[in-house]
Amino acid sequence: MFIFIIVLFVFIVWLIKYNTGKIPGPWFLPLAGSAPFIMLYEPRMLSYPYRAMYKLSVKYGNVMKVGLGLQQWIILSGFKEIQEFSMSENSVSHLPSKTFDEIYSFDRPLGIIFPDGELWREQRKFGVKTLRQLGVGKSSLEDKMLEETKNMLQYMNNLINTKGSLVEMDAFFDLPCLNIIWGLVNSTRFDYEDEKLKEQIQMIDKFTMESAIGPLVAMRPLRYIPPFSFIYNNVKKNMDIFKGHMRNLVTKETALFEESEMKGYIDYFLSERNKDSSKNYEDEQLIVTLIDFFTGGSGTMSKTLAFGILYSTLHPHVAKQVYDEINNAGLDFVTLEDKPNLPYTEATVMEISRLASVLPIAPPRQTTGDITVGGFVIPKGSLVQMNLYAMHRNSEHWVEPHKFRPERFLDSEGKFKQDEWVQPFGYGKRKCLGENIARNNTFLMYANMIRSFEFSVSKSHPLPTTDPEGGLTIGPQKFSVIVEARN
Template sequence: MALLETQVGQLVDTTLLLCLLLVVLFLILVKDSKSVYLPPGPWGVPVLGVLPFLRKDPQLTLMEWAKKYGNIFTVKMGTRTIVMLNGYEAIRDVFQRKGALSSGRPHLLTFDFLRGKGILCADYSKGFKRQREFIIKYLSKLDVEKHTEDEIDALIQYIRHKNGQPFDFNNAVSASTSNVIGTILFGSRQEYDDPDFQALINAYHNAAKLSSQASVQNFLPFLWFLPQCRKLSIAWEAFAEAVNRILEKHKMGYNPLATRGLIDTMMHQTNENNQNSKSLFDTEDLKANCQTLYVTGSETTSTALTWGMLFLLSYPDVCKKLQSELDEVVGKSRRPTLEDRPKLPFTCATLMELQRCNNITPFSAPHKATQDIRVHGYLIPKGTQLMANYWSIFMNERIWSNPHDFQPMRFMDDCGNVKKVEGFIPFSLGKRSCPGESLAKPEMFLILTALVHTFTFQVPDGEVLPAPVGTTGSVYVPPKFTVCARPRT
């Protein structure tokens, strides 16, 4: 009897212990239930996460991981946990269909000089949304031809004066795109010999160069104490100062009854000039948006155009076909205009193929989940960082046959018209998509067509054109090359 009692007692103890263990396990699971649904992904090493495994072209490594873990997977990059989106459906389902839920912005160390203000760095909020809509509306109504024509004239003059001698195409075209965004912001061209403008250009190039070398430190914030990183933040602060100096000078000529450019329209809306308590921009917003649009508006377009030239030099047949179409439709006595676009399907298809083949932004800027997001069976907790790998769309064999080949005809249908392809989203989708699309597309068209219509471009004698393989930094940068140009007869 005593033995039986002991055995029953032991059974009760074991059962109680098991119950206790189950309760503890249940509590742990409930507490961690959110992370349990985070998509799986590759393991990394302590502190660095997967950073040591990303190799030179991280977009390619991430595409390989997508094959193993699915189109939505989690990676730890340094101190940050990031949910990576691959392929059109995943990017659309999260960035577009989840709307504001996926449109927050985490703290971006590189852009600390913006103090979390301006439409690139601001987190998702009513104020951000209204500022973004205001800027998009202004850019979409802009007369892009009027704002680019002087710069195109100056660029053509510059190339003519080279008299067939080799020159760095990227340098030449960067000056033009910087000036276009400057004209849009301030309402008039900045003269090249203006010392404030020179200081701005130099400060910007210096900061952009350091940024591409130091972009990994966005994931390892503790490295910001190193001298190289301090140099970067000093360089961006110098750029911000240079913009502010021009802005202060511009403000002195402000007249509430006149509008010289985008800055004036923003100034009409600041607290100082608008007694309405719901003013859209305060002085800090004004500065940050001016700096933001300068940064995002110049390097992107010039880099895309430089890739364009590299591909046209590599595929002279495509360039000849483009020139024939322009000669036939536009003739020789004037420059191509935006009105010509519907009659230039091959030219438009070539521009689209150029953007697909050398997508200058392989990744989105980091987004942040503003609420828990349920997608594709996962639960992504509020506050998680999200990033899209656009490369995985543009090099996807299911959408494009032989995606590495440059074939403008893939954007044309059998009747010779431009074909819309779902999934062609170089400017992204959703509430954080590129607000500069309505400027960048016509600007690229006008500059590239004016150049190939006016000149024949060639690789300088004795030089070899580099392979079209870029370096991933803040944008996908083409290799350095020079060109010679001769006026067409």
Template sequence: MWFAILCLAIGLTIKILHDWRRSSKFPPGPRGLPLVGNIFDVKRLVDETTFYSHAWCRLADTYGPIVGLKLGTAEPLIIVSGRDAVVEMMSRPEFDGRPNGFLFKHRTGGERRGVMFTDGDIWRDQRRFVLRTLKEFGFGKMAMEDIILNDAVSLTSIIESLAKSGPITNLHNITSIAVLNSLWTLIAGSRFDLNKENPKLREILSVLNDLIRNSNVTGGILTHFPLLRYIIPNFTGFTVLNQRLARMSQFFRSEIARHKQTRMHGEFRDFIDVYLAEMEQSSSIISCFDEEQLISVVKDLFSAGVETTNNTIGFIITHLAVRQDVQKKVHEEIERVLGKEVLPRIAYKNRLPYLNATIAEVLRLANVGPTSIPHRAMTDATLLGYEIKKNYTLLANLKSVHMDEKHWGDPKEFRPERFINDRGEYVEDPWLMSFGLGRRKCLGEILAKNSVFLFTACLLQKFQFTLSPEHPDPILDGVEGFTIAPPDICVNAIKRN
């Protein structure tokens, strides 16, 4: 028995030392420690810089555009920084996979489901179906624009009413339901009344916010050491995570059950109806269309559709409340092009270059998604001469591109004029890549861009936003999480005459 234990200990020691050893072609990075790898290195950097994205930029400054990290027992994590490296990584199909780590599967019932964290045939089939179906219900069309505008107008009425009582402290929560409404119309065929309190929806949005704020793109301790969920489930957050995931799944499961009871065969009201019909046609045991997949797809659409768009709008309001000079220029442009009564339309977009430039500058500076969603190497490959083995996780450091001093000149300055040419026209800059690149580019980019433009135009047409004395100097870096949220601030919404 003791001999067996000794052999096991020796074998484990050899494996730990082998995993710790770095080959000459492994990307450079901090040496780390046996077993835990670079966990303490990353923690120290995050403690010093406050944000994971700041830590990635610090590592890039020290080691170069390709940095290799080993975090616990998980596959190595490769941080890719700088435009050239980021463009190459995100354009190559061999890096189009998604990680196989514990948390990425646990969020969808222990298997890879949905569209956000899948790859291969499942991802292709689900993505193709999602895009085709949502387009049939008006995704990116005039009908969608009308839905968004209706929600934007309702939102301005609510803000006007709230502003009568003084500064608004929960603007981010108020805008979230309005932002969700247009997408939820396509997904579930129903709309939320912005003027009525919806406790169930508010709870799910709160759960979503908790999940995102308490996670990061590395996957956290449960991805680095998944066995700890059995040993210290409360300390690792596993218990709370399960509760939150269960509440979200139940919300979507109830919506799907309602659709099953009320749908008419041959008539399709929304995405869920069409998916249920596809499930009936694809009844084979090898089909990837089933109820668990549907729940996961809807969860992905719900999460992505609310979080980044709402955060972007929140950052726009925050930056303009701080920079009254920029807000004044936006007001003057809207006044000149639309006046006070003509509703903003996508057709007017090219006539509002300074508003477009302001939105672009917020996307660049706020970095709501400072990195790509984690990628996975599908095969053994090389990147800028470094060895990237199959199943390595890769993160594109988008912030490093958006804050590149050689390109932008003064990247830390909020200056929308950088997107305006000599003729006063808005000019897109290929260095701005907030929605990603390549085949894994955000599939909701059009809806997100249209929503941000229309909501922002409507809000600024009606209000001037100023900081309340309670928050005279907000920290514009925002709040850390899987994505970056705007800071909690208190604003005055002053109706424009």
């Protein structure tokens, strides 16, 4: 056993190394350093690659080369560099990953987020058009958000009245946020006590929140080596079960489909399939698209909101200032129309999004042509990662980047000011389709939670640190707080 551990350690050391050297083209990238025992030099690379790469970027700059296994990666950590890269036509291709496709899809890149070429262009165009038809950007969708927010507030009231004031908050927003997205899928919503749905969310979390997924996807041989092989098999088993649930849903909705009654995205997809017999509209493409929606609903929004409650409990003066601003505006319930009158509240939501960075690294890309970034030439065929976590903490731009300071988004007159360095949904041509939905819903749910409830630390359940956990997406550690209804 001891010999096996030594062999495994040496193998991982060989797989994970930082490379120096010259990149083809007229310029050199900053050297990413080298160490013969990289696991000792940066032991967090396997569990927290985004944090390890952030640590390195502080030393080596916003454009650096990192060796991961047998591959060399270019890591971008500054807004201008990410902007330059993302706006290029040569940056839109995702890195092919057989391991990822086995787990997430059907052994090939499908859905809206991860395919390339004609499939991606056609499905993204169809997605944008369909979401507009379903009310995105219109008052009808805001009405649904407001109704779901009221349901959420009522559920919290019932919870503290029947089960006590100590409430577990790290997963509290999963179902309210999923209901916003799922209402677009087939005009249905889930009950907050739906245990089967909670199990499905846990299945997805076993994939998106698994810290070893990044290394498994980047270094395929790891899937054959314990303990990574056990992680791979467990994640794939859960995702296969989840895909089965989505297939059953598609079968059911197909049987009920009527062209004259379009209930949501599924029906629009089925309608388009009747006009287009190409593989772009097969069942498996729809199933993976639903998984894209599901992860967006139960993942990015809900974990940002959970971080919001954690930060607000740790910084009660911020929560008080948000409440006072809303209360002084005479608002019993906050709508999007109130946003211009609530600059500190909007600044707080922006600061939560910055520090949470629930999508720490945008889906990796492979360049299809040379791209000049930050004065360096990234040649065709290069593997590139955009470290959003590092960008949101980049000390070249942010003063005291690790501190929770909503004031950084206020001007000298106390008005809210945007900052282009906050890009929690990625940037450029492959930016998340649901950005506006997520931004608006996060603002509404956070503002109304602070307006309706006061959150405080329980002596019996001390709060964890704000260090995140997870993998492809990240969220707060498990935590519970005392929740009391305001007058």
